[in-house]
Amino acid sequence: MPKRLPIDIPQTAEELTAKWLTWSLRGSTGASDARVVDFTTAEPGAGVGVSGLSIRVDLTWEPASPELPDAVLAKFPTGIQTNRGLVESEGCYDREFDFYERFSDDFPIRIPRLLYAVRDPGRAWSSMARQFRVLNRVPNWIARLIGRYTHKMARPTKRRFAMLLEYVDGARVTPLDQVPPEADLQAALGAQARFHAHWWRSPVLREEAPFGWQTCSQVPHIFNGSYAVHRDAVVAEYPERLTADVMRYADWVDANLTAVIDHLNDKMAFLHGDARSDNMLFTDEGLVLIDFGMVSSGRPAWDVAYLLSSALPSGPIARSELQRLCRDYHANLVASGVTSHSLGQFFNDIDLCLGVQIHRMVLMAAVFIGEGYGDATLAELWMTKVIDQLPEELPTIGEVA
Numbered sequence: 001m002p003k004r005l006p007i008d009i010p011q012t013a014e015e016l017t018a019k020w021l022t023w024s025l026r027g028s029t030g031a032s033d034a035r036v037v038d039f040t041t042a043e044p045g046a047g048v049g050v051s052g053l054s055i056r057v058d059l060t061w062e063p064a065s066p067e068l069p070d071a072v073l074a075k076f077p078t079g080i081q082t083n084r085g086l087v088e089s090e091g092c093y094d095r096e097f098d099f100y101e102r103f104s105d106d107f108p109i110r111i112p113r114l115l116y117a118v119r120d121p122g123r124a125w126s127s128m129a130r131q132f133r134v135l136n137r138v139p140n141w142i143a144r145l146i147g148r149y150t151h152k153m154a155r156p157t158k159r160r161f162a163m164l165l166e167y168v169d170g171a172r173v174t175p176l177d178q179v180p181p182e183a184d185l186q187a188a189l190g191a192q193a194r195f196h197a198h199w200w201r202s203p204v205l206r207e208e209a210p211f212g213w214q215t216c217s218q219v220p221h222i223f224n225g226s227y228a229v230h231r232d233a234v235v236a237e238y239p240e241r242l243t244a245d246v247m248r249y250a251d252w253v254d255a256n257l258t259a260v261i262d263h264l265n266d267k268m269a270f271l272h273g274d275a276r277s278d279n280m281l282f283t284d285e286g287l288v289l290i291d292f293g294m295v296s297s298g299r300p301a302w303d304v305a306y307l308l309s310s311a312l313p314s315g316p317i318a319r320s321e322l323q324r325l326c327r328d329y330h331a332n333l334v335a336s337g338v339t340s341h342s343l344g345q346f347f348n349d350i351d352l353c354l355g356v357q358i359h360r361m362v363l364m365a366a367v368f369i370g371e372g373y374g375d376a377t378l379a380e381l382w383m384t385k386v387i388d389q390l391p392e393e394l395p396t397i398g399e400v401a
């Protein structure tokens with residue numbers, strides 16, 4: 001295993017010190033003489049962080065200067081060990097660090113400025129890629145065994161990660177148990193179309209970091225194993241939501257998961273990958289995107305379906321609302337210069353993504369701790385919304401005629 005860096009890296013609010021803040025902010029703020037002499041920590045604005053520990057840090061500098069930030073956002077790994085293991089198995093911390101280090105000066109939508117990032121070294125990509133290849137080929141009974149003990153097997157590392165970002169003050173986010181206003185959804189879809197179009201089919205998407213990581217899952221075969229083990233228990237827990245019709249769709253996705261994920265990973269666009277309304281900050285000057293732990297490349301429907309499946313309220317008009325907003329997104333994409341991706345193909349891919357989402361929710365209900373959304377868990381909340389958006393007919397895994 002790679003060695004840890006021989007320096008102190010705080011991992012919680014309690015471990016932060018004025019000295020570390022001074023030292024780590026020196027490079028990006030140009031504060032060669034100024035020091036942080038005092039600071040306080042608080043929760044950031046609304047929004048539940050499930051994968052990380054995000055802390056607002058208010059700073060007192062000496063000598064004070066308007067050039068220096070009053071506040072920064074410190075981001076550390078989550079302290080919930082089960083979640084951390086799962087989050088690390090999808091490379092989320094490395095993906096976010098790689099994203100900011102690579103793109104913080106070159107992104108077509110506003111993102112927080114990266115002030116400082118440090119992490120212990122991890123395994124080489126080639127070694128991880130080999131591991132994914134092996135896992136995707138194990139016999140089914142081993143996939144089920146791994147699936148049954150995912151939460152024990154996806155063990156967290158002892159690597160330390162710390163990131164300091166510009167604190168976006170006075171921003172509004174919509175937590176997942178609330179419905180974003182139409183204007184926010186339109187702004188989000190407009191932004192997605194812009195960054196999707198910006199790198200459409202670009203060679204940039206072939207770079208290893210962060211684009212070696214696949215959309216949705218690195219190990220679909222293990223997801224199959226996990227689904228086989230947990231499916232019936234989850235259905236028994238939510239009989240009203242997970243009806244025979246819904247499960248027919250989820251089971252079809254499960255039977256075709258590797259092919260569906262391969263299809264969705266066609267390197268068409270840069271994908272944010274975790275496009276939920278609570279990863280979007282709305283300020284008076286517009287939208288700021290955050291939380292790049294699931295960055296990847298693939299079909300644009302992934303980001304759009306992810307956003308709309310988590311944001312639109314459930315109910316009888318959910319499907320027509322989804323389609324209306326998808327049409328708006330597609331018109332934005334065309335207006336941004338991408339004319340080769342037909343509306344029919346896009347709609348087909350949306351339905352595939354919704355299928356992957358309902359499959360994910362069954363797994364999430366079984367293995368992920370996601371509390372803090374009113375009375376519901378993350379999986380309950382999201383599954384209820386996705387179900388009402390599912391189509392009546394199965395989509396095509398491939399190009400539509």
Ligand SMILES: Nc1ncnc2c1ncn2[C@@H]1O[C@H](COP(=O)(O)OP(=O)(O)O)[C@@H](O)[C@H]1O
Pocket residue numbers: 044045046047048049050051052053054073112165166167168169171173278279281290291292293
């Ligand atoms: N740069 C920032 N400025 C202001 N608030 C932020 C910033 N980054 C994150 N937040 C707040 O912290 C919450 C969690 O941050 P996020 O990056 O989404 O972490 P996680 O990966 O744990 O979901 C967000 O929903 C938002 O409310």
Ligand SMILES: [Mg+2]
Pocket residue numbers: 048049050278279291
């Ligand atoms: Mg988040």
